[in-house]
Amino acid sequence: MAWVFINQIKFYLHDDETLLAGLLRVGVTTPYQCQEGYCGTCKLKHQKLTLSSSVSYVHEPLLMLADDEILPCCCRVSGVLSLTLSQSILEDLS
Ligand code: FES
16 A cells, blocks of 8 residues: 555555556546556656655556656556646636
């Protein structure tokens, strides 16, 4: 299980749940398309909040990612992760 923080929101991910599935489950309408790691539509910025936190990929992404970028559609998280969402997504949450 992992914990994900987005501004005022905190939620957990099940062990076999992708980050995108968790975001959609809690009502965060982040954009996505291919769900296989090649279009980049779902790309978000993140911070690992503990040294033991890690990100692994169900499908190895075809995109080049910076160290602080993540593809929620095809990754699994362990530990604690903080996400940075675009202003438009944040406005949808309020
Ligand atoms: S939805 Fe295409 S890379 Fe995530």
